[in-house]
Amino acid sequence: MMRRASTQSTHTVSANVMRVLLEFAVARGASRWALAEKAGVDLVDLQNNDNRIPFESYVALMRGGQQMCKDPALALHFGEAVDPSALTFTSSLGASEITMDECIALMNHYSALTVEVDCDGDRLALERQGGQMWIIDQRKNPNEFPELTESMFARVVTTGQRMFGAR
Helix, strand or coil, X not given: CCCCCCCCCCCEEEHHHHHHHHHHHHHCCCCHHHHHHHHCCCHHHHHXXXXXXXXXXXXXXXXXXXXXXXXXXXXXXXXXXXXHHHCCHHHXXXXXXXXXHHHHHHHXXXXXXXXXXXXXXXXXXXXXXXCEEEEEEEECCXXXXXXXXXXXXXXXXXXXXXXXXXX
16 A cells, blocks of 8 residues: 655656656666655555655655755756656657647646646647747646646657657
């Protein structure tokens, strides 16, 4: 049975995302056990991809990783370096020709499988203005944990470059 720390919300994160972030931070110098303790997670709970971990543990894991790795931009580096296929369904995104609109729609459809957040409607919106395309993270209170937005945008940019090139 998974231990849950007392939480301020009922939102959760997949154990897989937690495990991948933990391994990323450990590869950059963090202590696996100290980081798990700081995040309030049992390493056994991270072995089953079907487990859900409290969102607050994800926040603590990211911030603990930043401290232990001495890298305040750990979220950006995590988003840039980790292939989305390591996290969730997104391995299918590159399998065929897909438009940015379709990609964002898929991300919106499946995003709660990886990380649950508060937002009215879709988490991501595409807005076109003056020949530019803007991706907008619509979650409520994004400044409470900007690392989530940083990581997601870094992942969108690097995956987008790989999938769409100059398009």
